[in-house]
Amino acid sequence: MNVLVTGAAGFIGSRLSRRLLDDGCRVTAIDSLTNFYSKRIKRRNLAPLLGRPNFRWIEADLNEAPLKTIVRGQEAVFHLAAQAGVRDSWGRSFDVYIRDNIRATQRLLETVKDVAVRRFVYASSSAVYGLTPDMPMRETSPLHPLSPYGVSKLAAEDLGFLYFQNYGVPVVSLRFFTVYGPGQRPDMAFHKFLKAIAAGGEITVYGDGSQTRDFTYIDDIVAANAAALDHGRPGQVYNVGGGHRERLDAIFTLLETICRRPLRLRFADAQKGDAPHTAADITKARAELGYRPRTGLEDGLRAEWAYIQQLYPPARTGGRTKDSHHV
Numbered sequence: 001m002n003v004l005v006t007g008a009a010g011f012i013g014s015r016l017s018r019r020l021l022d023d024g025c026r027v028t029a030i031d032s033l034t035n036f037y038s039k040r041i042k043r044r045n046l047a048p049l050l051g052r053p054n055f056r057w058i059e060a061d062l063n064e065a066p067l068k069t070i071v072r073g074q075e076a077v078f079h080l081a082a083q084a085g086v087r088d089s090w091g092r093s094f095d096v097y098i099r100d101n102i103r104a105t106q107r108l109l110e111t112v113k114d115v116a117v118r119r120f121v122y123a124s125s126s127a128v129y130g131l132t133p134d135m136p137m138r139e140t141s142p143l144h145p146l147s148p149y150g151v152s153k154l155a156a157e158d159l160g161f162l163y164f165q166n167y168g169v170p171v172v173s174l175r176f177f178t179v180y181g182p183g184q185r186p187d188m189a190f191h192k193f194l195k196a197i198a199a200g201g202e203i204t205v206y207g208d209g210s211q212t213r214d215f216t217y218i219d220d221i222v223a224a225n226a227a228a229l230d231h232g233r234p235g236q237v238y239n240v241g242g243g244h245r246e247r248l249d250a251i252f253t254l255l256e257t258i259c260r261r262p263l264r265l266r267f268a269d270a271q272k273g274d275a276p277h278t279a280a281d282i283t284k285a286r287a288e289l290g291y292r293p294r295t296g297l298e299d300g301l302r303a304e305w306a307y308i309q310q311l312y313p314p315a316r317t318g319g320r321t322k323d324s325h326h327v
Helices: 011-022 039-050 069-071 091-114 148-167 189-199 218-231 247-258 281-288 297-311
Strands: 004-007 026-031 055-059 078-079 117-126 169-174 202-206 213-214 237-242 245-249 266-270 325-326
Touching: 004 011, 011 026, 011 055, 011 078, 011 266, 026 039, 026 213, 026 218, 069 189, 078 091, 078 202, 078 266, 091 117, 091 148, 148 169, 169 218, 189 202, 189 247, 189 297, 218 237, 218 281, 237 281, 245 247, 247 297
Parallel strands: 004 026, 004 078, 026 055, 078 117, 117 169, 169 237, 202 266, 202 325
Antiparallel strands: 213 245
8 A cells, every 4th residue: 555654754653654664555754854853853763764665755844845746646644744832832833833734734635635545544632622621531522722732733633524524535533642652752741751860850840740641652653543544434533542541740750660760850830731631532442443552651651761761871971960851
């Protein structure tokens, strides 16, 4: 199968591309390598893919790329490209989210509507729920995004449904809940926590630590995407969570055990846009996609800790680096 993966140099996109190649697909990968975080990390994500047969790499912006040429002959599309970041989406920065999350999605859907693809799998986010009154969050729950980022992801999700209803584009939307694991973006909490621990630095925690999250390991996210290709019902939305909701302050005790180092914490005011709680009801994904999260939080964090130690080797100074890492 010929498959297009957008955002293929990112955390999820690169892992998904690897899985699709392993499954025998021919993967066309596109990414603009934005400066939202280090291009070094993105190129590290790409490195294992570039030498593989059946992998075609395109460095381009979805808003400018010749999409008709790129999409021609594709049998499935996984659309993961987006501007990430809840806290960075306020003010004038929202223009970037409009461009990269909404306009780029519309342009891609407009192109795909003239191609008979088997599935168009869209990477949505638990950020669309925001202050929903339901806990756990269900696909039918009221949607009250708390950040401009969440609004942009919901708008793109809605665009997918419009193109399904009006043009028959077989869009399946997956709402990811707090994805973590080796390769996690450096702006995300676990990456920052573990980087600070490795450096002997201080972690600034926004909020009082009582907030909860449904953490989902990267391999489970990739498995859900692969399942959506074969089993996702066009026009439908699915929660993809880890199956366990944890308090943030409980995570710190677990990290001390895994890393065998004391943590230095500093608490600060909660940030605008951060949802106090998330929890995924994955009943629908279990029933229709056969989705089963397989990696527990401790095992997943141990794998990410090993990755962080490789990514940030200790400085050869004979002492520990004192630094502050804000989360």
